[in-house]
Amino acid sequence: MASLKDIANECGVSVATVSKVLNGHKEISGTTAQRVMATAKELGYMPNSAARALKTNRTYNLGVLFVDDTKSGLTHEYFSTVLDSFKVEAEKNGYDITFINHNIGSRNATYLEHCRYRCVDGVMIACVNFFDPQVIELVHSDIPVVTIDYTFDNHISVISDNVSGMQDLVQYVYSMGHRRVAFIHGENTSVTASRLTSYYKTCMELGISPPDDYVQAALYHDTRVTARCTKALISLPEPPTCILFPDDYSYIGGANVLREAGLRVPEDISVAGYDGIHILQALSPRLTTLKQDTDSLGRIAAQKLVELIEYPKITLPGTTIVKGSLLEGDTIMRIGE
Template sequence: MGVTIKDVAKAAGVAPSTVSRVIADHPRISEATKKRVKKAMKEMGYHPNANARSLANRSSQSIGVVMPSSADKALQNPFFPEVLRGISGIAHKMDYSLLLATGETGTEMLEGVERMVYSNRVDGIILLYSQIDDPVINFLLEQNFPFVIIGKPSERIDEITHVDNDNVSGGREITKHLISLGHERIAFIGGSTDLIVTVDRMRGYQMALEEAGLPYLDEYRVHTEFLKSGGQQAVNELFALPEPPTGLVIADDLMSIGVVNMLEECNKRVPDDLSIVSFNNVYLSEITRPPLTTVDIHIYELGVQAAKCLIAKVKDKTEPAKRIIVPFDIKYRSSTKANEAPTRNI
C-alpha cells in the first residue's frame, strides 16, 4: 500500500489536515511547518494526487498566458521566450502549469481567452502585452477573473495589477544619449501606436527632443511590426527622406537587427553612417555586429513578478491591485558614435 497523508502527518508530527494545507500552500501555515512536512513527504516518497487536489480546491493548477499575436510570429522575438522563462520558473516552484493562448486577430485572441475562462482550464491569466481598448481586458474585468498585465493598462490603471518598466523614462534617457553625442536628426521606429509600450517609449523620445530644442517630426517616426522585417521596412522609408536621420531610437532589439541588416545591404554601416539605440537587451543584442546600445528592461524579472502577482491573486481574491515597476538600466555598447558634423548647436 502506498504512503498516505496520515503517514506523512504522523512522521512530521502534525495533523493530516495540516499536511493538506501544506500541499495547498495555505498562507496561515508557518514556513517551519511547511519545511517539516515537505521534508517528510520527500523522505517517504509521497506525491500528492494533482487531479484530486485540483477538484478539492476547484483549481486547475494552471496559468493562462496570452501572447499578442500568433505563436510563430511572437516567438520569433526573443522577448517572449525570456519572459516565459521567468513565468515558468515561478509556476514550476508553485506547482502550476502553463497554457498558452495566441491568435492572428483580436477576435481569435478573445475567443481563446473565453475558452480558457469558461472551461475552467486556468486559475488566472497573464497578458504579455497592453493595448488600447483591448476586448480581452474588458472581458476579464467583466468576469472578475484574476489576471495580470505585463505592461501598463490604458485605462482603469488603479484596478488592474500590472508589471512594467518606466518606459517613458527609458525612452527619454536613451534618446538623450544620442543627443549627447551630437545627433540632431534622430528618428524613432516603433510598433503599433495601439500598444502602450510603443506610446510610452515614443513619449520619452519626444520629451528628450523637446528638452534639447530639437524638432519632433512626423516623417521621422515609423511604426511597424516588432520583427526583423519591420526594421528593414522602416529603413527604406527613412532613407528615402531628403534629410535622413543620423541617429535612430528603435523600440525593440529584433527590429534593430533588421535595421542593421538592411543598412548593410545599402552599403551603410553602424555606427559610422548611423547610430542606433534600442530596447529590451535580448541575448541577440550583445552578439550582433555591432553589439547594440540598448535599454535593459530585465525581461526575466518581468515574468517572475507577473507570475508571483497572479498566483497571489488566485490564492486570495481580495488581493488589491498592484503596480510593480521593474527598474531598467542602459547597456552602452558600440552601435553609437559621436556625430562629427552636427547641423547646429543644441
C-alpha cells in the same frame, strides 16, 4: 497509486487522520503522525491534485495567455524570456503553469471558459491583443489576473517603463552629440504610444524638434518594413545622424540597408535598438539598446499574481513599472563640435 485510504488501512487509522497528518494539522499525536508519515513514504504516496482541486477549488495552476494564432509569443525572445522568469517564480511558489487557448477537447471555447474548465487559480496575460473581447471578458471575470505591458483600470499590471527607457535613449544619443535623431516606431499599441510620446517630449526638453519625416511608422519584429523606413530616412535631403529602431530584431532590416548604401555603423550613421536581445549583444558592432528587464517583469508578475490569489482582500490593484537599462554598445558615435 497509493491513496489516503491505503495508508489508513495499513496504519489502522481513519482517512481523516492521515489527511491531517499529511497536511500538518497539529491535532494528531506524535506517535500516530510518525507512523503515518513512514507508511506514506513507504507506499510512495503522492496526493492526487485532481481530487484535491475538486474539494478545495484550488489547483495551484496558473494560466498563461499568450497569443495563440499563427505563431505564439513563445518564438519571440522578449516574451519567451518573460515567460521563463514567470515560470521560475511561479514554480518557486508551488504553482505550475498551463497555457490557455480556446480548445476544450474538440470544442471551441472562450479563454474564460477554458480557465474555468481547468480551474486555474489565476492568469497572466501578455502579448495578446488587449482589445480582443475574449481577453476583456477574462479580465473582468472573477478570476485573478495580472497583465504585462498593458493596464486595465483597477487591475494589477506590470509594465516595462517605456517612457523612461525612451528618455534614457534619447538623452544618451543627445549627450553623444546627436541632434538629428530619427525614430522608426512599431505598430499602434500602448507600448508604442509611450515610446513615441516620450521621444517627442524628451526631444522637446532637449531643445530639438525632429521634423515629421524623421518619425516613421513600421512594425515590431519586421525587418522588411524597417528596411523600407531606413531607406526613406537616409534618402532625406537632411538625413538623421542617428536612427532609433522599433526593436533589436527589426534593426537587422535597417542594418542591411545601411550596409548596401555604403554607410558604416557607427562611423557614418549611429543606430540604437530596443529590447536588449541576446544575439545582438554578441554581434559586432555591439548594438546600443535599451534592455528591458524581462527577468523582473516575469518574476514580479508571478509574485503579484500569487499574492492576489492568496491574499485577495489585502492586495491592491495597481501597476508596477519596471525600468530597463541602457546597454551602451558600439553603435552610437560621438559627434559634434
